[in-house]
Amino acid sequence: MPDQDTLAQELATLIQDNVLQSAGELQPDSDLFDAGLDSMAIMQLLLLVEDNYGVMPPESDLTRDNFSTPRDLARLLQQRIDEQEQAGNGA
């Protein structure tokens, strides 16, 4: 798993290439809602995250704070991936 900074950059590129194609170049601290993130785009993003990182955040994670920027999303994903790995190790 890449470190959080790298993950944030990866997510920025993933979102720019697949979800917010007209937003221009996204950076780790770009405001995704200002860039056009809406409910359809969020759903597409969740599916991309699941396909690329094997994590589907639960509904309680779908908050503005967690999706404001690629860096915020990276922080959330890192947390969920760590939990998943710990749960796997404990089994």
Next chain:
Amino acid sequence: MAPERSSETIPLLGCDCFLKALDGMMRRSGQGAHVSQSVVELDRPPDMDTLRAAWRSFVQAYPILVARLGRNWRTLVPQWRVPATVDPAKIPPLTAWREPDAPGALQGEAETVESLAALCRARLNPGRGRRRPDHLVYLDVLERAGGRGAVIVSWSHQVLDGKGVELLLTELSKRCEGDAHEPAPGVLPPAARPDSSMREKIDRSKAFVQHFQQIIGTRFASLGGSKPTPGTMHCRVATLGEAESAVISQRATERTSQLINTPFFFACAARAHDRIFRHRGMNDIPQLITMPVQTRPKGGSGPIFQNHVSILFFRLLPKDLETVESATRSLQQQFAQMMRGRLDVAFSAMQDIMRRIPPRPYMTFLRLQMRGEITSFFHSHTGPFAPALTQLAGATVTNAYHLPVISTPPGTGLFINEHGSRICAAMSWRAGTISEEECNMMFDHFLEDMHGGPIETLTETLEV
């Protein structure tokens, strides 16, 4: 000096062609043309000179507003024939009105109209005949009692969708301010228009066909019935207070999430319709509902014109409709499944294939698939209304909402948009599809399901 423009043709998009077919059905059956409306309420009337100049400049910049429909006889796809120059006599009209008790800011240039509702009613029902209105858009400005104002855009669904009207108003506002800005694109650039081979479209549409075959066995009904029938268009819009809106938003978040809460409102709309079916003794009626989803490229400021919409098809069985929670959960699961399968893309491909079919056989084919119906009811949640639209020609925007026009079938629709921190709930229906008692019952049920109990006072209601 701006470069000389040549005339051009703009092919209709997939959803445009469906709406063209729907418009034809509506006009043939005496329902009138498919003209919807959007209302922007203001703290005062806008400056008319500024607005007129901005409107003229807007139409000159986007001449699709004076285009005529034709057909490309090589591809058989309908198209807009856009002139190179805009004849000033053909610019869609901007008309000033005043309510009888208005202070008089527009005196001398405004005709008197009884009320905002009366003005909306006249434009929403452009006549029962087969003829289309002369213009694709009508702009009306109203000076209201108490010194307030309103701008009403009555727009043909052949050339605009709800989001497009919001973009139109935002662009118009910028022109009023005289801001130097990059104008929003009017239409998709040629490179972005649908252009895959028929084989590719057929392949891409397969996922939708499979999904449709799974759900079309459901015997569903609409309150208006499957026969296209004439009936005056009516709308009721309630703008809820901040406190009530906050309660509703909280309930939506608790049952869905903060970011994807539209299934909650959809569920409440479905249950409100179920209430009326049960009132009529039609118990345990499943619902098959079409929901529009935006296909505009995300992150940009347009394009303004044409219908950039795909459709997702949802099914609700009687057991799903038992509670708000069960209906919401079912819709959420279906939404996630359809997005995983990219059914929005698949349906767009299907719509694209059907562009070549002339309107009458198009609608015949569609309604044959749906046993005469189109959907159990119409619903959409268009989100915040043009968040960047805060001013219009010197007046401050105090509220904004859509008055969606619908057809029979299905005869009814429930819709949501937001303005600031307030929710606007709209109900549309055709006369003859539901009684006055049923209207009140449906709207009350819709609001109560959203709010978790009756809303005691509705202070801002528009009844058209």
